[in-house]
Amino acid sequence: MDMSTLLIYGLSLAAIYGLMAIGISLLWSSIGMINMAHGASFAVAGYAAFSVAELAKPLILATLGKSFAGTVAMAGLCLSAGALTGAMMGALIYLLAFLPIHDKPNFAVRSLIVTLAINLATVQLLLWFFGPKQRNLPKIFGLGKVEFLGLSARYDQIGTILGTAVILGLLLFWLKVSRKGLEIRAMMQNPEGAVLSGISVRWTALPVTMLTGALAGLAAVLLSQSIFVSPTSGAMPLIKGLTISLLGGLGSVPGAVFGAVIIGFLEAVIGAVPWLGQRYVLFGTFLFIIAVLVIRPRGIGGLLDKARK
Amino acid sequence: MTDTRIPGKTYYEIGQRPQEITLKVDGAKPLHRHRLPFTRRHLLKWRSRLNPKTLRQERMLADKKPLWWTLALGLLLVSAPFLSNSALTVAAVFCMFSAINVLWTLIIGTAGIFSLATLAVVGVGAYASAALNVYLGLPWPLMFVAGGVAGLVMGALLALPSTRLDGLYYALLTMGVAEICRVFVQQLKPLTPMNGSINNVQGFIPADWALQRPGLLLGFAGAFVLLLLALLTFRIVNSERLGMLLQTAREEEAYAEAIGIDYRRARMQVFLISSAGLGVTGAFYAQYFGSISPQVFSLDQLMVLFAMIVIGGLGRAEGAVIGTALVVLIDKGLLDLGPLRILLVAAIMLAVTLTTNNGLTGIREQFRGFRRRRQSEARARRTEKGGEVMPEEAIDINDKQAIYYRRFDKRLRDRLKALVTPDVIEEHRQKPLGQHSDALSRLLNYFRRGEVADKYAIIRQAGNFHSYKIVAFSGVRGAPPRLVDDRIYTDINEAYHAVFLLRVNDLMES
Numbered sequence: 059m060d061m062s063t064l065l066i067y068g069l070s071l072a073a074i075y076g077l078m079a080i081g082i083s084l085l086w087s088s089i090g091m092i093n094m095a096h097g098a099s100f101a102v103a104g105y106a107a108f109s110v111a112e113l114a115k116p117l118i119l120a121t122l123g124k125s126f127a128g129t130v131a132m133a134g135l136c137l138s139a140g141a142l143t144g145a146m147m148g149a150l151i152y153l154l155a156f157l158p159i160h161d162k163p164n165f166a167v168r169s170l171i172v173t174l175a176i177n178l179a180t181v182q183l184l185l186w187f188f189g190p191k192q193r194n195l196p197k198i199f200g201l202g203k204v205e206f207l208g209l210s211a212r213y214d215q216i217g218t219i220l221g222t223a224v225i226l227g228l229l230l231f232w233l234k235v236s237r238k239g240l241e242i243r244a245m246m247q248n249p250e251g252a253v254l255s256g257i258s259v260r261w262t263a264l265p266v267t268m269l270t271g272a273l274a275g276l277a278a279v280l281l282s283q284s285i286f287v288s289p290t291s292g293a294m295p296l297i298k299g300l301t302i303s304l305l306g307g308l309g310s311v312p313g314a315v316f317g318a319v320i321i322g323f324l325e326a327v328i329g330a331v332p333w334l335g336q337r338y339v340l341f342g343t344f345l346f347i348i349a350v351l352v353i354r355p356r357g358i359g360g361l362l363d364k365a366r367k
Numbered sequence: 368m369t370d371t372r373i374p375g376k377t378y379y380e381i382g383q384r385p386q387e388i389t390l391k392v393d394g395a396k397p398l399h400r401h402r403l404p405f406t407r408r409h410l411l412k413w414r415s416r417l418n419p420k421t422l423r424q425e426r427m428l429a430d431k432k433p434l435w436w437t438l439a440l441g442l443l444l445v446s447a448p449f450l451s452n453s454a455l456t457v458a459a460v461f462c463m464f465s466a467i468n469v470l471w472t473l474i475i476g477t478a479g480i481f482s483l484a485t486l487a488v489v490g491v492g493a494y495a496s497a498a499l500n501v502y503l504g505l506p507w508p509l510m511f512v513a514g515g516v517a518g519l520v521m522g523a524l525l526a527l528p529s530t531r532l533d534g535l536y537y538a539l540l541t542m543g544v545a546e547i548c549r550v551f552v553q554q555l556k557p558l559t560p561m562n563g564s565i566n567n568v569q570g571f572i573p574a575d576w577a578l579q580r581p582g583l584l585l586g587f588a589g590a591f592v593l594l595l596l597a598l599l600t601f602r603i604v605n606s607e608r609l610g611m612l613l614q615t616a617r618e619e620e621a622y623a624e625a626i627g628i629d630y631r632r633a634r635m636q637v638f639l640i641s642s643a644g645l646g647v648t649g650a651f652y653a654q655y656f657g658s659i660s661p662q663v664f665s666l667d668q669l670m671v672l673f674a675m676i677v678i679g680g681l682g683r684a685e686g687a688v689i690g691t692a693l694v695v696l697i698d699k700g701l702l703d704l705g706p707l708r709i710l711l712v713a714a715i716m717l718a719v720t721l722t723t724n725n726g727l728t729g730i731r732e733q734f735r736g737f738r739r740r741r742q743s744e745a746r747a748r749r750t751e752k753g754g755e756v757m758p759e760e761a762i763d764i765n766d767k768q769a770i771y772y773r774r775f776d777k778r779l780r781d782r783l784k785a786l787v788t789p790d791v792i793e794e795h796r797q798k799p800l801g802q803h804s805d806a807l808s809r810l811l812n813y814f815r816r817g818e819v820a821d822k823y824a825i826i827r828q829a830g831n832f833h834s835y836k837i838v839a840f841s842g843v844r845g846a847p848p849r850l851v852d853d854r855i856y857t858d859i860n861e862a863y864h865a866v867f868l869l870r871v872n873d874l875m876e877s
Contacts, residue, residue, distance in 0.1 A: 158721050168720045171677045174670055175716035182709045297666065304539045341550040344543035351540055355532045
């Protein structure tokens, strides 16, 4: 594998991991919840996009045919179905794992267990309804390669990288300028102070959970361009997202992005080195993360003071 | 002492624990308490006390948990020979997982280190002992030693960064360690030829007994002994010196450090002890199943174990065992249900974590807290209404005279309130001093008898004749009276009447 393929592959991995990691990081730093059901949101959104695509395929073929417009319509449909389902899963997580217990003792551990239970149940239900068979989504970016400045990249890789960049840009912009974004950022900095300034925990948590769910849904649709949708397909992105958000420092969006890029490239490199190969990918990344955490106990971008324990 | 109860009259038990198990104390006999051999510990926690109601000396069982433990474990042991083969396997698996969870509770609860590498330590112990057994022919009793040593080494490696990282970051690191172990074991081709697993481990169950009835019984017996040993370790570590030191540190780290408790060292010691125990459990695991596979390092398995201890209640041995029993029973016992049983486990996890603060074993405490809150609310309501002492409050007041006085006072005030009429007030307005009607003199007598804190005084304004203000006493020595309002009375009788009205007002509001 030459350098350019490696670069594009690493960036596309980084894009998807970044989407997952920022969701987990945002959720933890603003409402203090480790979302183990993030992978479930991912899988459910993947299946929702798959079902919608299956339903809409004949219709789009009939009206638009195999044209550019048809691909665009399919892409829009898949992405919006994924994002909507992810947001709905986020709302479900909010209703089950946040709303009833957010002001009770042991919230952190209890919400972890509740989201774990949601994850278990969702994976089982998906297995029940769709079976263990892997499905693949329509190629929303089309098939083909593009050569640019000596770099060769597949359409779906470019689509993933650009799509993620746009989504993250929009997210950061929204966090920066909107009233809700301000409230969320206040919550991240100092939850107690935010509450004292009249910011409602409940009405901040709902958009955060829905937003992170939507991010997981988008990540699912984007990742399914390169791999398949299966009931357990959420487990790996969840682990990756969790580790990257910790590597980047919980609550730090730039840290998460940076961590995602590092890990994406690390994985691409380890996978490409002949005497290491794909099976050593997790091994290598974990060793790297442990090394980083031992040197910097609060991750790359994490604050060294105790913002949220 | 004779029974002073009047026959035929209904008596109600009052207080929170009328049915407590107590022994009568025979004053003629000397107190004799059995100690456990070689220790200064007693088997049961009997406490002598004076019963404040009956005024008799009695002995009360302060901690009934040993009885429950004996009952539950005894039932399991007695019923084991009558179980079917599959149920026996479930029971053995339950014992093994309980042992792991009890030792894990020691790490999370007692030491306060949020480690998720429990199964990694178990797996390392299992792999080390199994490899030594299979390739070097180590006899099975020594496998436990090998497992323990492997666990200890693993624990020491894991303990190093635990002082530096906190909470979640450390949890992630340990999770990563489990993943590293899994990949490492799978890649170690010469040691683990069968896709990462080591098979044909010789154990304490003879080879020709494997999967036969006697073999299963022996396996269960071994697992039961393992559970007992884990519980013993928990008891010795958690409730003796190390546990006490760490309990102080849990409540206030800076304070513990200030009085000379090296809590970091104590945490490390607990961590190492539990890791060695987990290694031994791993050796047992490999022997019981006769093989060990990388499945032991998987995240799913770890999360199910974590769910067990959270369902049971974090930080308690009984929580670990109860949670394990519940989940193992559903997960392994109801195999006929198929995928439905995972949903059932998830539903139980949801229900327990959403409703209880600290798992199933925390329910009792949670309920007590709830009841106490309700009682104090109700008490506050009643105190607002009349100030009379209700039975539940009465057992908290040592001076019984105060109870009777408040009851009398309440009834007196009720009667006096009925005496306050416009006629009486008009009579006082016209003639504050002098001879009064019966109702008014009763009222005034009551007011005069009141405590200083309830009383008012009339202050003559300096430099002015016939200019008065009303102040209220604070009732506290040294604290000056406070002005009731700024109104100036130019007639002393008017001021007397104003004080009377204030007192009547207080009475009607009490």
